[in-house]
Amino acid sequence: MKALESNKDVALTKEKAQWMYQKMVEIRNFEDRVHELFAKGILPGFVHLYAGEEAVAVGVCAHLNDKDSITSTHRGHGHCIAKGCDLDGMMAEIYGKVTGLCKGKGGSMHIADFDKGMLGANGIVGGGFPLACGSALTAKYKKTDNVSVCFFGDGAQNHGTFHEGINLAAIWKLPVVFVAENNGYAEATPFSYASSCKSIVDRAIAYNIPGIKVDGKDILAVYQAAEEAVLRARRGEGPTLIECVTYRNYGHFEGDAQTYKGDQEKAEHKQEKDAILLFRKHLLNEQLLAENEVVAIEKSVEAAVDQAVKFSEESPYPNASELLTDVYVSY
Amino acid sequence: MKALESNKDVALTKEKAQWMYQKMVEIRNFEDRVHELFAKGILPGFVHLYAGEEAVAVGVCAHLNDKDSITSTHRGHGHCIAKGCDLDGMMAEIYGKVTGLCKGKGGSMHIADFDKGMLGANGIVGGGFPLACGSALTAKYKKTDNVSVCFFGDGAQNHGTFHEGINLAAIWKLPVVFVAENNGYAEATPFSYASSCKSIVDRAIAYNIPGIKVDGKDILAVYQAAEEAVLRARRGEGPTLIECVTYRNYGHFEGDAQTYKGDQEKAEHKQEKDAILLFRKHLLNEQLLAENEVVAIEKSVEAAVDQAVKFSEESPYPNASELLTDVYVSY
Amino acid sequence: MTRKLSMSGAINEAMKLAMRKDENVILMGEDVAGGAQVDHLQDEDAWGGVLGVTKGLVQEFGRERILDTPITEAGYMGAAMAAASTGLRPIAELMFNDFIGSCLDEVLNQGAKFRYMFGGKAQVPVTIRTMHGAGFRAAAQHSQSLYALFTAIPGVKVVVPSTPYEAKGLLLAAIEDNDPVIFFEDKTLYNMTGDVPEGYYTIPIGKADIKREGSDVTVVAIGKQVHTALEAAEQLSQKGIEIEVVDPRSLSPLDEEAILSSVEKTNRLIVIDEANPRCSIATDIAALVADKGFDHLDAPIKRITAPHTPVPFSPALEDIYLPKAERVVKVVSELLGTPLEV
Amino acid sequence: MTRKLSMSGAINEAMKLAMRKDENVILMGEDVAGGAQVDHLQDEDAWGGVLGVTKGLVQEFGRERILDTPITEAGYMGAAMAAASTGLRPIAELMFNDFIGSCLDEVLNQGAKFRYMFGGKAQVPVTIRTMHGAGFRAAAQHSQSLYALFTAIPGVKVVVPSTPYEAKGLLLAAIEDNDPVIFFEDKTLYNMTGDVPEGYYTIPIGKADIKREGSDVTVVAIGKQVHTALEAAEQLSQKGIEIEVVDPRSLSPLDEEAILSSVEKTNRLIVIDEANPRCSIATDIAALVADKGFDHLDAPIKRITAPHTPVPFSPALEDIYLPKAERVVKVVSELLGTPLEV
Ligand SMILES: Cc1ncc(C[n+]2csc(CCOP(=O)(O)OP(=O)(O)O)c2C)c(N)n1
Ligand SMILES: Cc1ncc(C[n+]2csc(CCOP(=O)(O)OP(=O)(O)O)c2C)c(N)n1
């Protein structure tokens, strides 16, 4: 593991620091709000929240532009936000409204925004590995210097597509960064039970590619590891595997009683190990942002999420005719 | 890699040595004959020959009994013979005759003999990994000390089922021995192109299991590695990955012009690297068998293969009624 | 003794009874217990299945028989096939039938073909339990009804129960069966309750059930759609139209006899199937009757199905995606030449 | 200019033309070139596909566009889907359609659903070429005809050509299409020759072709079975019976119009399909006509298919597994009430 605590010599511009903090807070706020709305019975469907893992999506996406692409998971809201998706459109999608990013046809597990390089949340565990290779292949073939990032969970890395995707990326030297979000559990099953390796990065050697393990609660560590990997990919040197050790604050999906978690771990991840609190402290200590600037971000995000909810509530459902659009219907 | 030349301190009983030599010669002879019959247009279908790789199947199966099971590949004749399948029944199966081991319904790619623990050749590359876990699960659950061996090629180890199967065997400590037959090619595609690892055993670390690489032309090296792995499995300590570096003397399937092979490699594998010639020399040098005993084996095998062909030629095809047996037909 | 039980309770009970009866029956799947190797959950489950259907099994049977698997559908499904062919009688849970994309080979080319391809040498007594169906706001990848895909595969049997009573008896029959059986559970029916006898009983696979007798139109309905048909039957009955609701219960084998003799009586056929319409069980049953029942038909064979689109997420769209009683009423009326007053 | 070309030659030519026309077209698959990174084969192929269909492409287009893949169907098929949705137009070869078991998810839940599930945001212009069909002595895992499985999936199109001319024009149309298209090639037809125009042309997907006109019975036949039907037509014609042979050419979309208007003329329908019979394209077409063409039908709809078993290896069994012209002649005769003299 490269670093389990902040690498203090990561130099962030103020602008970048601001962006990163804002995105983290957006994710947290958005997810907390979705949690409430779901509890109230307002939101339909399966919802998997990203709260607690913000440092991963944001630390990685800090290195990407709109032409770079990411593949995501069932737990995709954080990736969407970090990649620049519009909060209104996201929330409306989760509501199933026609103003959603996918016209309400996708829902929480299928938010996509190709203009932002967000290739889609994915309800199929392991679905992203081959897809990330595909967008990377496009980049390589067209000789752009764009990269693809594949976010995936500790559970997903036991799926066959992990193996096939990474091997393919490795032999074709595709510009992919494979980012494991090791939150310790796949549903109610611990990583340590389901996976024969001690660390996900142990598997990098099977593909002869670099593996970096970092504290996924430490956004600077994630940022630094991702920088290395993204640059390597842009240089045409092939894929990297990054393991981010993290934790999800909520259950697997909304409704999960989480009996498999220990009380202590739950508590500490909400306090001393909380990625946002840690980053906030860092920003203030290093005087990258002043207290009032931080608070301003927090306030503006709250307003933005309020607005997203309002937007969604006021938006209409799709028309019945939408049932038959966006697909070739053969009868 | 453990040993690229014979480990001279492998102690074989005379009986074992005899059995091993006989099985190797049976495989070679059988395959050479199938090659001829196919060339003459007598045999139908896709046929993949095992000649050249005898030391692997025989060196491994030397440690197995009829209650131990193996899963095989499209290149399955050698595994069948090493596991004790009847030559008559095998040849008749390849002919599509009703006296075949599967009544002619399976053919070369689907020879199975459950009484001998041969769970079936398999036309699907990578199909065997999960299956080997299944028979091992039966053994573990029933608390027998039986093991399962999964034979697979260098091409198969890039398939997702490799990853899923080995991880499952590792976490459940299933009694499986995974035996890679690295013959350098998957069809016309070199191992070094398709696989991001330098050696297949490099992948053992991803599953936290022992990996042993041996010269697959050296039956004693294979024998020794397999012994260790089989005993480990019987003791309930879980799976092992063995990589046997080998070579197929014929093409991928009958009809392959093999333009991708080098002339030199082709030549040397038929001579100085030939597993049977090497073992023969060893047997004579170490006086495990006398020249006349070796020759007697060779003669008897030739007769047995002649007999298998005769048996097959004289056997009838299945009756039309067989079309609808051995399956639930729902109309 | 019969008491009220939910569909999921009935399925749970069937597994318990099967496991008590035969120690070769094991259960494997993702989080079928949950919390594997979590210290405080050694003899307990964290989940007992994603929707709790296998709850409590690990308490009784322990973690040697209730096996949590990694997210490796191909891995454990293939293992189930070979475990079955070497002496166990596994129940393998494929959490959502949509995930068959990750393990089709293990069914299509392995388990389903062993017996035939090996000339009768192998048998594969495996039961795959899987969730299907729309209406749960679970979107395109968690709402499909893919039973036609399996019905098309020779060598496997396909069961789609519509009531708790039948779920229990058919699941026990599936577990006893020596061929692979795919057992479909509509996730939106889990909470539906019904009378379920205590104790062990089986319902033969391959026998349809007439859920309501009638003489005007035969309505064959699959799974949850049996209830749509019954709802329509009530409404129609008030107008003096009596439809016969046939529940095939298993799609492979299909009780052709039952369908054909109902059509012989009613001379009209409608099939209700919430799956996509092409190459479906609805077309299968229609084709059967268009051949062997042709002489008894007085009207075109109608199919009421989902449209040929993925399942949309938005409640507004998903609600119109599924067949509805009103639509059945309308089609029946049209078929009988008694169009509805609007 | 038109000249004789084999089916595989026509398919090969179509790929060449597509790749010359659009540099976003690439080809990927196992050994589509072969010999990757073998020193003496840098600009040459070792195989050009397992049966030589892609032979010579690497010479013209190089190894950046003709991509040999590892044996990782899920890996490269998923890559093809995302490459397609990000600007390329890949042709992905699934060597045998039977191998869909290793990559169904990439089609079923990914490529096929992107456009709808993402509200129209994505398009997936991918063409999957794949071999199917029995008769090659390739046994149960290499002989299936799985087009029904794909036809059942909303979002993908399915093409099954029966002649070299159509193979070329339909493949070019498939590559131009912005939805995923699965293109089925019967391996036993590769050597069949026929007239094929030079140059670039497309045949629209969704238009059936009347392969022979007739007024007595409509025979819809799929792929190679078109030739079985034509053979039967010759024999029947000598007895004065004229069957109309309809080749749908694409199964999704299906040219319902063409089938229905043929039945309107002949009043009788037979479907010949070598796939297994349940939930098949044969049932699909039968169901279509039993609904929308019912009023024109004078006789039961017959299906001539494989039995509901895996494909047996033995030549003795495989030969009776497949539909035969004699069987078609027999069924036609029975349908017309003119049983054959034996
Ligand atoms: C192929 C497939 N199998 C199973 C599931 C059900 N499922 C959804 S999320 C999940 C757990 C994923 O765990 P992990 O990859 O660690 O991601 P996390 O939820 O922890 O973010 C499972 C089993 C699925 N969606 N797809
Ligand atoms: C899933 C699947 N993909 C592709 C094939 C086609 N195929 C048959 S054998 C083979 C090569 C296998 O190579 P390897 O595993 O090295 O075994 P070898 O032939 O060298 O013994 C391929 C690609 C197949 N049978 N199954």
Ligand SMILES: [Mg+2]
């Ligand atoms: Mg996780």
Ligand SMILES: [Mg+2]
């Ligand atoms: Mg090989």
